[in-house]
Amino acid sequence: MTIMLFFEQNTLHILLEFVLVGIATWLYIQRRKAQAKLAREPKLTPEEEDALIAEWKPEPLTPETPDDHFALNPRIATGKMTKEVVMDGKTCLNLASTNFLGFIGNDRIESKAKQTIFKYGVGSCGPRGFYGTVDVHLDLEKDLAEFMECEESALYSYGFATIASAIPAYAKRGDIIFVDKACNFSIQKGVQASRSTIYWFDHNDMADLERLLEEQDQRDKKNPKKASKVRRFLVVEGLYANTGRICPLPKLLEFKWKYKVRVFIDESFSFGVLGKTGRGVIEHYGIEPIQVDLVMASLENAIASTGGFCAGRSFVVGHQRLSGLGYCFSASLPPLLATAANEALTMIKEDPGRVARLQNHSRALHAGLTRVLEGTPFRCREGEVLAPFRHVEVADVSLSKEEKERLLDAVVEKAFEEGILLARARYLDDNEAFPIEPSIRVSTQSELEEFELARALDVIERAAKSA
Structure with missing residues (x-):
């Protein structure tokens, strides 16, 4: 009677022990099978091992990068990133930064x-x-x-x-x-x-x-x-x-x-x-x-x-x-x-007038870029006239991404030669939720003078036509 009462009170405990013993037994059997399989596999001679090692070619730590990649050929900026910036020893008008209100260097x-x-x-x-x-x-x-x-x-x-x-x-x-x-x-x-x-x-x-x-x-x-x-x-x-x-x-x-x-x-x-x-x-x-x-x-x-x-x-x-x-x-x-x-x-x-000047320059940038890109392989991405930046992209959608990037890089280089600093909009393409068309993001700021913006637009027009 005492034994029956003991089993009734400890049924769950006993069942758990049986399960654990079964799992341990199964793991032991699987280990012995793996050891037996390993023992049956043929072993390589030292000469065969050396031959396999000689044939092995490790994957590169980094992907192959062309010598002309922008990351391998950075430009060096000297001084403050104001509306004018010294880049590789050359003074350029800065249309690349988002210093919209001109506070850098104030x-x-x-x-x-x-x-x-x-x-x-x-x-x-x-x-x-x-x-x-x-x-x-x-x-x-x-x-x-x-x-x-x-x-x-x-x-x-x-x-x-x-x-x-x-x-x-x-x-x-x-x-x-x-x-x-x-x-x-x-x-x-x-x-x-x-x-x-x-x-x-x-x-x-x-x-x-x-x-x-x-x-x-x-x-x-x-x-x-x-x-x-x-x-x-x-x-x-x-x-x-x-x-x-x-x-x-x-x-x-x-x-x-x-x-x-x-x-x-x-x-x-x-x-x-x-x-x-x-x-x-x-x-x-x-x-x-x-x-x-x-x-x-x-x-x-x-x-x-x-x-x-x-x-x-x-x-x-x-x-x-x-x-x-x-x-x-x-x-x-x-x-x-x-x-x-x-x-x-x-x-x-x-001085709210600083914001008003920026908005005026934004309107001028919007109208000016639309005008100077007519008849070129480029166009402005649709945007708001009050936005202090515009995206310039390749008009021909049939071109490959690499071809579009080459054309855009050519515009950036030609503009730099004439003292206008532009920059490509850069993205982590493999991590973006949706693909983004390559572009140049042309920015303006409140401290630009009208003649400076007009000169920059002229340079962009020439660079776009010759790309």
Whole structure:
């Protein structure tokens, strides 16, 4: 009776032991079979081993690179990347950088940055939450929030990480993100890191986006219990770096309320560029900032510093201080760069005419490039007239990518010979979500004179015709 009671109380334990013994036995038998098979295999003589080793050709550590590849023949810039830059000892007019408001080399900004170095040194020595926060970081966050007319902002130390960290701070596995196919690489990495379900819609195609939203709405209605736990996000750029087009924000906000999605906008190329005072695409359309759930932007273009920020409601921004990986684990922005960014922001507020000059030059660049490329093998990629850059691409779509790149490189070289600095738009082709046509990104800035832009256009015309 005692034995029966023991077995009844320990049945599960005994069964588990039998299973473990069976697994151990099976592994032992498999090992013995592998040893026996190995023993039966013929062994090579020393001469045969030497012959195989002599025949072996290891794969190269890096792929074969042609001698004329641009990475093997870099140009050396000397001095500051202002509107004029010394490249390989030659002074060129700079139409290659994104220094849209001409703040690089500004004496007032440099003076403020030097004062900050004397007070705080050159680094912060820690992430924001671990001894890395300095009063200049808080000042810049406060001023950015006021400038963007938002409740609060969070400062990041690297522009790329701002966008790539902010998106996965909110979107998680099981959530849904609708993304424009032309979005930049940092957005692509952000949505990838979120592990959410991604739906790509055609560039600025609101009909395609609404189709995807409607399909998701129908799925939600079939399973309302699951839908109640799924969050939906819509991620776009204010001014697309890859096309120069502006997002149709009013229509996007219409979809936001109709289909209950959260709208995230990357203003990296529109901040300091669009709107009467440079507040970006939100000001460009005259929309209340509170309608956009999160504004993300780099400080490395128009502001000419380093880092980035996110702005929005306090509870939204506050969440990033605990969940944004780039905020939590990266050393904070060096204080001198925070001061430089804040001084540039102050100069925009003091002189909105700087933004107006940039927009005038953008219109002139748009019209001028369209005119000078007529009758050449090149054309301008469709873009907004207020964009301070235009993509010049090969008109003949039947050519191979290599042939297009050769033609574009020829234009860059010929322009350099005449003192105009241009640059190809570079991409990590194997990692991009969608293929991007090769192009030259021609940029302008507020400090250019009209005659300088006219001279640059003349040079581009001659280079395009002779390519």
